[in-house]
Amino acid sequence: MDKVGIARGLFYYYYGDIWKKFFDELNVEYEISPRTNRQIMDMGLKKANDEMCLSLKTYLGHICYLKDRCTYLLVPRICNYNSSNQTCTNFWAIYDIVNNLFDKKVLTYNIDLDKKETLKKGLFRIGTTLGKSKLDIKKAYIKAMKHYYDNRKKLIDDNYKRLNSKKIKILIVSHPYNTYDDMIGGNIVKYLKSNDIEVIFSDRFDTFKNSGVKLSKDLYFKYSKESLGGIVKSYDKIDGIIFVSSFPCAPDSLVNELVIRKIKKPCINIIIDESEAFTALETRLESFIDMIRRNAYV
Amino acid sequence: MYNVSFPRMGDYDVPAKFLLTHVLNVNVISPPKITERTVELGTKYSPEFICTPFKYTLGTMIECLNKGAEILIQQGGGCRYGYYSELQEKILKDLNYEFKMVNLVTEGKLRIKRINRCFKKINPKYSKIKAIYYTFITIKMIKYMDKIDEYIRENIGFEIKQGSFENIKEEMLIKFGKVRSYHELKVLYRNYLNRIRKVKIYKPDDRLKVGIIGELYTVMEPYSNYFLEKELAKNGIEIKRFTNVDYLFFKKGKRMRKYLKKNKYVKYSMGADAADNVANTEYLCTHGYDGIIHIKSSFCTPEIGAMSLINKVADKYGKPVLFFTFDTQSSTAGIKTRLEAFYDMLEMRRKI
Incomplete structure (x- = not known):
């Protein structure tokens, strides 16, 4: 029987819910690669070009993991949602x-x-x-979309609820494939949570089209636009912002720099590469948290 | 009357200056040639892992502002180039410069409406009929320049008297900048084409032929590739290069649409010139070129994606590819060594 391989990277964090439900409804067998670990990352590093961004390298690692386990690989190509909502060129070429x-x-x-x-x-x-x-596909498609929107709404509500808590709140501005990946942003989220801090995610806001326009007028990267929308929506309630990007991320290099120059909240720009050591990062995060705590007392 | 300026790329400041002075009736400050100082300035104020054209253009802008420019014009491209201007404006404003920034192209698309709006910002009373006429002349000028460039590129390695091509070209660019009508331009072009064809050259039959492909800014701005073409010419190599403004604007689209339909490697456009470079690689491999040099600025995302495909295509035809990534360091020794090794390797392959 045909088996579809779904790599847990890049697109999975946007469309994973749709795919899973869609294949479930169609009775298609599928396998999702495990959460990123050192082994998968090493496979990706071997296969990828040196200068590719870390997220793309891990994605290729996931594909390496899957290639012998299934008949098909699911790799979409996402170019734009109209010309003022484009994606990174890696998404075009993947x-x-x-x-x-x-x-x-x-x-x-x-x-x-x-x-x-x-x-x-x-x-x-x-x-x-x-x-x-065709009929089956149509039914599956409708169910998958409904499932996706329901899930998404839950996540957004949860995010808003956390925004009203009385703890110190820190917004993480990043792409979901960085934030929720264990080898990239996972450690940061874990560390913050263990220090009794409410973590808010910039990609879990109901930001439509133009909420980020206050910060950047000409921006045409869809996912960066949504992140900026998250900043605008939560700006009054948060205590600090952490920008997380994987090493040479194309849109982030421009957008984060611009936003850091424009906002007046305490912020820190963290760039992650393939080294595993968390100690240096821990020091930076610790001092950042200390600073925010002191700000809150004063 | 405003002082207008723009970042520089190759020799194309001549037609750009011509167009702006005639259409908008402004005083154009031509951007100075890129030097080490420019790169230093640009690098100092740029974000960490931005691609190199950002640094070059930012450096040039600072130099232009120091010269007294009041309006800066930035163009855009199909990748993140289109978004440069907003960040550059912010960086320069933070440095306490006072100016207006106009970005002609965003979202990777050339829209006449947007250009019209931008021009109106600079000069509300500019004449559209004049604009059409002078745009036509500018396009022709760029075409002529590119044609002459192409001829020079193929032959500059074999000139008998050093520097004869470059002297003629420099003279031509000055004359082109002072043109008043289309007729005058055409006469000038024919004149110089004849002169350039009469330059004495000696072309051996067993000369090496190399194709240069890569990211557009690095390919077209000679400083940013450390005068790679000159270096090759010194070794007596014939150079083929596709990328120039004429190609990007008028030929690329049609060619790519054809190529994407029938080839085995690329199915979709990969952003900026990436898919185009794969097509060029295949062309160079099948048309008897000895080697390919791929150049790009560091962190150019579309080209990084294309590199693995270029490798695959070149492997299939058994042609060597040399990859260069240029950043802002100024030493050329490393580049020379690698080029020499590549050149030697090509010669050895010939003998076998």
Whole structure:
């Protein structure tokens, strides 16, 4: 039987819910790679080009893990949600990179609203390649989308609830594939939580289109725009901001610099590369937290 | 009348200056040539892991502002280049410069409406008919410049009297800047083309041929690739390069649409020039070139994605590829060594 491999990296943190439900409804077997560990990362580092960003390297590591375990790999390509909502160019190229580096069948869909390529069309195409009938696919698609929106709403509500707590609140501004990945942002979140701090995530806000426009007028990266929207929405209630980015992240290098120059809250810019040592980072985080605590007392 | 300036790329400041003076009726301060000082200034105020064109353009902008520019014009590209201007404006404003920033292209798309709006900001009364006429001349000028450049690139390694091509070209650029009508431009072009064809060259039949591909800014601005083309020419190598402004604006789109349909390697556009470079690699491999040099600025995301594909294509045809990543350090010794080794390797391959 056909088995679809889903890599736990990049897109998974945006669309994972949709995919899981969609394949469940269609009775397709799938395997999700485990949470990132040293082994997976090492495989990625070997396969990837030296200068690729850390998130992309880990993604390739996940693909390495999956390549012998399933018949198909699911690698979408996400280009834009109209021309003022583009994504990083790595997202444009990822399909071609995987297709050329690995000798494996790749299931793909393309989101490119400028050329009228949507998620719906893409999922329908995937369904037909797997040999399912149109009616089944339609039902699965509707259920998957509903499931996704319900889940998303829960996350957002939870985030807002935490925003009203009386503890010290720190906003983490980052892409979800960095924040929730164990080898990239996971340690930071864990450390903050163990120090009795309420962590708020910038990607879990109901930010539509233009809430980030206060901070940057010309920005056209969709995911960065959403992060900025998160900053604007929570700005009055938080005590500090932590920017987390993986080593040479293209949009973050510009956007974070601009935002740091514009905001007046205490903030720290953390850039993570493939070294495993957490001690240096711990020192920085500790002093940052101490500073915020002192600010709160004064 | 405002003082207007813009960051520099190659020799294209001549047509840009021509267009702006005639259409907007402003005083254009031509951007100074890039030097070590420019790069130093740019690096000092840039964020940490930004791609190198940001540093170059920021450095040039600071130098222009010191010269008295009041309006800065920034262009955009298909990657994060389009977003440079907002951060650069903020950085320069934090340095207490007073100026207006105009960004002609964002979101990787050239829109006439936006350019119109930008021009109106600079000069509310500019004439559109004049603008169309002078844009036409500018486009022609760029085409002529690129054609002459291409001829020079193929032959500069074999000139008998050193520097004869460059002298003619410099003279031509000065004359082009003073052109008044299309007719005059055409006559000038023919004139210089004849002169350049008459320059004596000696081309051996077994010469090495190398193609240069890569990220557009680094390819077109000779300082940022440490005069790589000159270095190659000194060794008597014929150079083929696709990227120039004429190619990017008028030929690339059509060519890419054709290529994406029928090739095996790339299915979608990979951002900026990445997919284009894969196409170029295949072209160079199948048209009898000895080697390929791929150059890019550090942290150029689209090209990093393309590198693994270029490797694969070149492997299939058995052609060597040399990858260069340029940052802001100023020593050229390392580059020379690597180039020499590459050159020797190509010659050895020939003999076998």
